[in-house]
Amino acid sequence: MPVQVLHVTGARPNFPKAAPVVRALRDRGIDQRLIHTGQHYDERMSDVFFRQLGLPEPDVNLGVGSGSHAAQTAAIMTGLEALLLEERPRLLVVYGDVNSTLAAALVAAKLEIPIAHVEAGLRSFNRAMPEEINRLVTDRLSDLLFATSPDAVAHLASEGVAADRIHFVGNPMIDTLLANLEQFDVAGIRAAVRLPESYLVATLHRPANVDDPGDAAELAKAVHAAAEDLPVVIPIHPRGRASLAAAGMFDHPQVRAVDPLGYIEFLSLVRGAAAVITDSGGVQEETTILGIPCLTLRPDTERPVTITHGTNELVERSELATAIRAALGRPRPAETVTPPLWDGRAGERIARVITSAL
Numbered sequence: 006m007p008v009q010v011l012h013v014t015g016a017r018p019n020f021p022k023a024a025p026v027v028r029a030l031r032d033r034g035i036d037q038r039l040i041h042t043g044q045h046y047d048e049r050m051s052d053v054f055f056r057q058l059g060l061p062e063p064d065v066n067l068g069v070g071s072g073s074h075a076a077q078t079a080a081i082m083t084g085l086e087a088l089l090l091e092e093r094p095r096l097l098v099v100y101g102d103v104n105s106t107l108a109a110a111l112v113a114a115k116l117e118i119p120i121a122h123v124e125a126g127l128r129s130f131n132r133a134m135p136e137e138i139n140r141l142v143t144d145r146l147s148d149l150l151f152a153t154s155p156d157a158v159a160h161l162a163s164e165g166v167a168a169d170r171i172h173f174v175g176n177p178m179i180d181t182l183l184a185n186l187e188q189f190d191v192a193g194i195r196a197a198v199r200l201p202e203s204y205l206v207a208t209l210h211r212p213a214n215v216d217d218p219g220d221a222a223e224l225a226k227a228v229h230a231a232a233e234d235l236p237v238v239i240p241i242h243p244r245g246r247a248s249l250a251a252a253g254m255f256d257h258p259q260v261r262a263v264d265p266l267g268y269i270e271f272l273s274l275v276r277g278a279a280a281v282i283t284d285s286g287g288v289q290e291e292t293t294i295l296g297i298p299c300l301t302l303r304p305d306t307e308r309p310v311t312i313t314h315g316t317n318e319l320v321e322r323s324e325l326a327t328a329i330r331a332a333l334g335r336p337r338p339a340e341t342v343t344p345p346l347w348d349g350r351a352g353e354r355i356a357r358v359i360t361s362a363l
């Protein structure tokens with residue numbers, strides 16, 4: 006008997022999105038397997054999430070590791086093709102917009118295995134971002150498209166996706182956040198990282214910010230200006246570690262790098278922060294729900310709902326310090342207006358649709 010559902014994950018942002026879907030399908034008795042492509046492989050970029058989020062050990066890890074876009078995508082495709090020819094699942098589920106997502110969709114489509122895409126329809130309209138290419142192709146090939154926000158539904162509709170394939174289900178990343186809220190320990194992480202009561206958190210890993218030495222130097226200047234007011238702690242993604250160090254980012258006495266944090270530790274740190282500086286997708290969403298001001302160092306976002314219904318602001322590097330001061334000067338609203346259906350039940354909704362599709 007072929008397995009009913011095969012999930013493909015591979016990079017850090019996949020794991021908090023997959024956890025609630027896997028759990029909800031397990032509760033419905035669906036036969037499923039979890040594949041890890043090995044795109045991310047450091048303990049702190051991968052294993053810690055499986056432990057903390059209650060994800061089952063991957064049934065298979067393809068161990069592809071790092072490489073150029075073509076090399077990494079090809080390695081995932083080759084490994085998955087062999088596996089899918091053997092397994093022939095009734096449905097393949099992919100998450101988000103990373104190379105593992107795209108590679109899995111391409112392989113499954115050619116083997117005529119139906120594809121479900123969790124977090125479909127997000128668009129930055131910026132094709133200089135590899136994630137935008139990954140989203141466009143994955144959505145084009147998918148049979149079930151699970152959208153996290155109304156704008157995503159509208160993008161899919163305008164691209165000609167039939168309405169009966171689009172399901173507005175809410176945001177599984179927020180399921181994971183809400184399920185773990187009680188575990189976030191602000192005082193504990195503040196003591197562990199030796200931070201005062203008021204501090205900023207920064208996460209920076211986009212190629213457009215960290216790859217080029219000139220961009221990295223500008224970024225360091227912007228973060229140093231913000232650090233004149235409050236200390237900044239940066240759980241540093243491996244991609245930017247060397248370039249940001251070379252740009253002098255950590256030479257400022259108020260700017261500190263720490264290793265990438267586990268999910269619980271990271272969200273504890275964010276929950277206690279005065280504000281967050283980021284170029285991450287997930288962090289824009291998490292700060293929206295936690296009500297923490299979020300300054301996003303990007304020209305655009307595929308998650309506009311975090312601006313209209315959240316705390317997110319797009320800022321230029323040169324405006325960062327001023328924008329933080331302005332955000333901290335504004336009173337925090339007594340209640341956050343959250344995006345529709347970001348209520349902790351997206352996994353259940355996705356499982357319901359998948360179960361009836363099988």
Ligand code: UD1
Nearest residue numbers: 016017018044045046047050071072103104135136243244
């Ligand atoms: C990938 C995703 C990006 C996502 C990010 C989340 C693509 C195209 N990009 O970017 O959308 O926002 O993950 O974290 O899929 N490295 C390590 N250890 C690891 C993993 C990576 O040291 O466990 C280093 C390697 O030097 C590697 C570099 O990080 O070359 C980049 O890794 P890669 O997976 O290619 O892209 P990310 O920048 O992590």
Ligand code: UDP
Nearest residue numbers: 017018240265266267268271285286287288
């Ligand atoms: N995250 C974490 N530890 C860290 C940084 C991030 O646990 O040190 C979590 C956080 O929940 C975030 C998710 O990893 O939303 C994915 O973040 P990342 O920035 O890597 O990916 P993106 O969302 O930009 O694709």
